[in-house]
Amino acid sequence: MINRIFGFTLLTLFAGMGLQAQKTFRIGYVDMEYILQNVPQYQEASSQLDARVLEWKSEVEEKKREIEKMKFRLDNERALLTRELIEEREEEIAYQEEQALDYQQKRFGPNGDYLLQKKQLVRPIQDQVFTAVREISENRNLDMVFDRTADTGMLYAAEEHDISDQVLRSINRAANRRQIESRQDRQELETAEGRTVEQDEKVAEREQENQDKQNEREAILAERQRQRDSIKAARQKELEERRARVIEARQRRMDSIRELRQQKDTIN
Template identity: 90%
Template sequence: MTLLILFSGKGLQAQKTFRIGYVDMEYILQNVPQYQEASSQLDSRVQEWRSEVEAKKRDIEQMKSRLENERALLTRELIEEREEEIAYQEEQALDYQQKRFGPNGDYLIQKKQLVRPIQDQVFTAVREISENRNLDMVFDRTADTGMLYAAEEHDISDQVLRSINRAANRRQIDSRQERQELEIAEERTVEEDEKINEEAQIIQDKQTAREAILAERQRQRDSIKAAKQQELEERRAKIIEERQRRMDSIRNLRKQKDTIN
């Protein structure tokens, strides 16, 4: 996006062109594995906190219900004592809810702690990319910036994400060869990466199709082999059965001969 700013004075008009880019912070966060893993852990913790809040509310409702059912049987002092206990439990439940979900609660604090390292990486990447592309300003389209329109060609979110992933890869490489391969990859543009990914996907699709064909052939061979094995076992069983029948017949004839003798 190009922003044209006009400066005027004493009848003269000067023009300055600002080059502006933007990022989609939500998109970046959704594609950073470390953030997703930590976010999932936080979601599990939040679910536990909500369950605890709901349990406290149910306990209070049960206390109120018992009081109403037993009110006619209780003295005034006991009723006041029960009401004070309910009020105390309600206050404790509210304090707990504020501690977990209030403006200064654990949820917002841990959420900020979760996002802050990624934000630092984004700011570093944005500064590097802005210098390379001569951008004067970069906005976050998910923030309250008043951005109503932005051409997709000025979206540098993918470049920021690539920069973050590259930084993570740099920390993981050990050998000189891996370092050289990473340097070559870092010199590629987004378009070149997309082309490489498309070619890799085509190769992967062909490999998947080839594996499916080989698997089907193996299944057919296994099926034929199993059929032959079953036929062999049935034939063997018939031979054994026939042999046993003959032996039984000979044994019966011998018995009959012994009886006659």
């Protein structure tokens, strides 16, 4: 969001410099962290996300504990097991470790659920901030507005230019207006009827573009999940087939020993 604000304002500034070389530039800034901390909707959703994160971390730790138990049992029983059984146990442990790592990446990786849901959580507030910043900047004749918590940062900022409280009040007022307007269907209808055909077409096009992008993202994620599931299923099948062969070979050896004993008893 700040990149859009910065790029738009910077272009406007440089364009104006050619026309108004003596203009005094006015700069404002917002504290995005401060705004987020004071938006109730964000705080409520953030608490819900934190609860899910605790559950995910607990599941990751449980998987790790189970793997450690498997390793401990193998170390204690290694001397009593055949080479085939040891290899089978080790392969199963390696498979479970891979499963645990995949789960951890799914939840906390670069494209994991945590970061995706965090972005989805912040995005609506960012859009509201951008709208409020643009309105306040026009009213106060500000030339630039920065987010002091963004990576771009600022070298200096005077407190008199901090419009965070005003942005927060603007967001709250907008939320209150939406609550009132939601009970006034007639006003909403009048607003919709006041749009021209061209405006309606543009709104529809934007909504369709957003939906197409969402569908494309969901299709990509679904295909990636399908491929991961296919690989995991193949590995699981291979492990089960190998385990079946080991059990079958063990049974043949036991049958052979039993037959030899029976023959010995018959001779005696």
